[in-house]
Amino acid sequence: MASNVSELTTYMAYLEGEWKKSSSGETIAIQSPYLRQTIGYVQAVTQDEVDDAITAAHNAQKEWAGLSLSARGEYLDRWADELVKNSEEIAQAIMQEVGKGFKDAQKEVVRTADLIRYTVQEALHMHGESLRGDGFPGGDQKKIGIVERAPLGVVLAIAPFNYPVNLAASKIAPALMVGNAVIFKPATQGSISGIKMIEALDKTGLPKGLLSLTTGRGSVIGDYLVEHKGINMISFTGGSSTGRHLSKQTTMIPLVLELGGKDPAIVCDDADLDVAVSSIMNGAFSYSGQRCTAIKRVLVNERVADELVSRLKAKVEKLTVGSPEVDSTIVPLIDDKSADFVQGLIDDALAKNATLVTGNKRENNLIYPTLLDNVTEDMDVAWIEPFGPVLPVIRVKSDDEAIEIANKSEFGLQASVFTQDIDRALAVARQVEAGTVQINGRTERGPDHFPFLGVKASGMGVQGIHHSLLSMSRERVTVLNLK
Ligand SMILES: NC(=O)C1=CN([C@@H]2O[C@H](COP(=O)(O)OP(=O)(O)OC[C@H]3O[C@@H](n4cnc5c(N)ncnc54)[C@H](OP(=O)(O)O)[C@@H]3O)[C@@H](O)[C@H]2O)C=CC1
Numbered sequence: 001m002a003s004n005v006s007e008l009t010t011y012m013a014y015l016e017g018e019w020k021k022s023s024s025g026e027t028i029a030i031q032s033p034y035l036r037q038t039i040g041y042v043q044a045v046t047q048d049e050v051d052d053a054i055t056a057a058h059n060a061q062k063e064w065a066g067l068s069l070s071a072r073g074e075y076l077d078r079w080a081d082e083l084v085k086n087s088e089e090i091a092q093a094i095m096q097e098v099g100k101g102f103k104d105a106q107k108e109v110v111r112t113a114d115l116i117r118y119t120v121q122e123a124l125h126m127h128g129e130s131l132r133g134d135g136f137p138g139g140d141q142k143k144i145g146i147v148e149r150a151p152l153g154v155v156l157a158i159a160p161f162n163y164p165v166n167l168a169a170s171k172i173a174p175a176l177m178v179g180n181a182v183i184f185k186p187a188t189q190g191s192i193s194g195i196k197m198i199e200a201l202d203k204t205g206l207p208k209g210l211l212s213l214t215t216g217r218g219s220v221i222g223d224y225l226v227e228h229k230g231i232n233m234i235s236f237t238g239g240s241s242t243g244r245h246l247s248k249q250t251t252m253i254p255l256v257l258e259l260g261g262k263d264p265a266i267v268c269d270d271a272d273l274d275v276a277v278s279s280i281m282n283g284a285f286s287y288s289g290q291r292c293t294a295i296k297r298v299l300v301n302e303r304v305a306d307e308l309v310s311r312l313k314a315k316v317e318k319l320t321v322g323s324p325e326v327d328s329t330i331v332p333l334i335d336d337k338s339a340d341f342v343q344g345l346i347d348d349a350l351a352k353n354a355t356l357v358t359g360n361k362r363e364n365n366l367i368y369p370t371l372l373d374n375v376t377e378d379m380d381v382a383w384i385e386p387f388g389p390v391l392p393v394i395r396v397k398s399d400d401e402a403i404e405i406a407n408k409s410e411f412g413l414q415a416s417v418f419t420q421d422i423d424r425a426l427a428v429a430r431q432v433e434a435g436t437v438q439i440n441g442r443t444e445r446g447p448d449h450f451p452f453l454g455v456k457a458s459g460m461g462v463q464g465i466h467h468s469l470l471s472m473s474r475e476r477v478t479v480l481n482l483k
Contacts (some may be wrong), residue, residue, distance in 0.1 A: 011195045013043040013215050016056040017208025022046060028217065030192055033099035033365060034323055034332045042191040042215040047224050049214070050183075054230035056209030057154045057181035064210050065151050065179035073120035075204045076173055080113035082200035083165075087113075090165060090196045097192050098161050098334060100287055101327040112169045112197075115448045115465065119173040122449070122465050142482040149469075150476035151179030152254065153232030156225055158218075158246075160238040161334055162290045164190030165197045170448065171235040172201075172211065174468035180233070182211045185225055187238070189334055191215045218242070223249055233472060237292075240385075240411070240457045247460070256461035256471050259454055260385045261413030262296045263443040264406045266428060267308055268399060269301040271418035275440050277311045279416060280391075283442030285319055285369055288330050289389045293414050293443045296385060297375075298393045299402040305395045309373050312391075313357050316369045330389050332366040339365035342388030345381040346370055349392065352379050359390070383409060399424070403431045412455035414443035435459070 010027055012019035020043075027041035064072070083090065091105035100108070126149065133143025157171035168186060175182045186194030198213045214221060222242075226234060226249045233254045236246055240259040247255060265280050267273075283295035300308050321330040333339045339362065346360055349372050359370025367388050375382050375392035382392060382405075396402045406415055415434040419425045422439075429437035435453035438444070445452050451464040461471055 008038060008040055010041040011043070011192060011215075013045050013049070014195070014198050014202065014211070014213040015045070015049055015053050016212060017202075017206070017210070022049060028188060028191075028215070030097060030189065031335070032096045033334050035096065036364065039096050040192050042188070042195070045214045045216045045221060047221065050221060050224060050228065051230075053183055053209075053212035053214060054154060054228060057183060057212060058230060060207050060209035061151070061153060061179070061181035064176075064181065064207060069124055069177075072177055072179065073124060075206055076116050076120050076177060078204040079173075079201045080116040082203050083109055083113045083116070083197065086196070086200055090193065090200070093196045094164060094193045095324050098164060098190055099324050099331045101324045101329070101331065103327050104287060105324075108163060108166050111446070111448070112166045115166065115170055116173045118449055119177050119465050119469070123174070123177040123469055126466075126469065144480040144482070146478045146480065148476045148478070149178060149473040151473055153180060154183060154230055155180045155472055156183050156185065156231045156234045158185045158222075158225075158234065158236045158238065159187055159190065159194070161187040161190040162287070162292075164193035167237050168194055168197065170463065170465075170468065171237075174465065175235070175472045176211070178469055178473040180472060181209070183225065183231065184211060184213045185218070185222070186213065186215065188215070188217055226250060235463075235468070235472070243459070244457075254461075254471065256463065257459045258292070258452070258463055259413075259457060259459045260387075260411060261292050261294075261454060261458050262383065262385050262409045262411040263293060263414045263416070263434070264402070264409075264432075265295045265298045265416040265418065265443075266399070266402045266406060266432070267298060267300040267304065268417070268419035268421075268424060268428070269303040270420050270424070271304065272420055272440070273304065273308060273311060276308065276418040277315060279418070279440070279442040280312065281315045283416065283444070284391045285316070285329055285389050288333060288367070289391075290334065290387050293445050295391070295416060295443055297382065298391060299396050299405055300393060301399075301402070302395045302397060305393070309357060309371070309393055312371055312393075316358050316371050319369050321366070321368055330366070330369050332364065333388055334365075336365045338387060339367055342367050342386045342390055345384060345386050346372070346390055349375060349379045349381045352376070354379060354381070354392070357393075377405070377408075385411065399428055403428060407431075407433045410457040413458035414438060416441060416443050
């Protein structure tokens with residue numbers, strides 16, 4: 001899969017159903033993390049263009065909401081077909097723009113098509129309810145409540161860089177399916193992939209104005225979008241500090257936040273270490289740890305710690321490191337700043353006497369996989385999300401100590417527990433403060449129809465197909481008062 005960046009494209013923004021140059025006359029250069037060169041330019045959309053896009057979205061939404069569910073579903077199914085048809089090209093864009101291995105990028109596109117199709121089917125099969133008035137003391141049986149789902153209006157979908165297609169579509173598809181219009185703000189690094197995805201949607205003949213794609217720096221148009229009176233709901237995935245900022249900017253509109261994590265793998269002394277090692281390796285290091293659900297610390301019982309660390313070391317040293325074009329597991333991080341940040345965490349831990357088991361090598365933004373043992377609570381890497389390939393191991397004396405350290409984190413996205421005793425697994429799982437606890441498996445968001453949520457600083461509200469359909473719609477209650 002050779003890269004060709006000789007001809008640089010300036011991509012248009014998708015505003016009111018047209019591909020347009022921004023009137024700002026400004027573009028943003030997109031740098032490939034591994035080619036270390038500009039691969040294209042995207043429009044820096046203005047606030048006036050945001051206003052126009054939101055007005056157009058409100059106008060288009062009314063007619064869209066009047067279509068039948070199956071008619072809306074047909075557009076989305078065609079979108080899924082187009083994504084699959086163009087999966088090579090879209091995967092190439094993801095690979096170049098965010099440095100994800102080509103095969104994983106292709107999987108992301110296909111997973112997205114599956115997610116869209118499932119969203120259609122789920123929405124078609126959701127049903128409302130009716131209630132009898134005489135179900136309440138003194139109520140009248142002639143009073144019948146009919147509860148349906150109604151759209152919210154215009155949904156603002158803000159996505160992060162690491163799954164630029166899947167995490168965007170997991171907001172756009174349910175929003176459209178329940179009858180909303182959408183303003184989509186991709187991560188700047190991720191915009192080209194987002195544009196390719198919306199090109200596929202545009203090919204379905206989607207009504208003009210129903211969806212606009214506003215490229216631009218979050219720091220420049222982000223607050224304007226978030227505070228805009230024309231936005232009726234926000235679905236955001238990204239870092240916890242951005243999410244916290246958003247929650248302060250918004251007032252009285254529904255907000256779903258999927259944020260960062262510090263997912264622990266708790267390894268009990270009776271764990272099947274083969275299972276634990278392969279799950280931890282895969283969970284911690286795929287895409288260089290740039291997953292919100294990556295395993296970001298290991299809390300291992302001291303009785304099996306030496307064995308676990310030695311097995312992890314052997315595997316870490318076999319990880320492929322290099323270019324996403326040859327599907328290396330460890331690839332350059334999204335930018336130099338992120339690599340500096342990860343290096344800072346490693347340096348801090350080593351300065352405080354963590355044991356370097358392997359790694360701590362760097363070439364520009366490529367950080368080699370790094371395993372740190374004997375990490376203690378005074379080290380930043382015990383608590384801070386690196387979003388990079390560094391795995392701290394904290395040795396504990398008991399399950400209770402593991403749970404205590406797990407819960408001391410400000411985050412609560414997911415956790416894994418490894419033990420061969422199901423009662424013990426459940427006992428731990430029920431005490432860990434996390435949206436999801438995986439027993440004998442790696443932390444991960446998928447399959448996409450499972451509820452996905454973070455607690456504490458990891459988020460607010462629930463995603464996953466069914467829950468996204470719910471959070472992007474509301475109850476509409478109609479009461480029949482019969483004679
Ligand atoms: N829990 C989950 O489901 C997931 C969480 N994440 C988390 O995301 C982070 C990595 O993604 P990253 O893209 O770096 O996250 P950021 O928080 O930096 O950015 C996320 C999105 O928010 C935008 N943004 C930035 N500032 C504002 C603002 N003031 N108002 C509105 N939007 C704004 C960004 O735009 P721009 O790029 O232009 O700055 C981008 O589109 C990690 O912490 C990771 O854990 C990632 C995936 C899944």
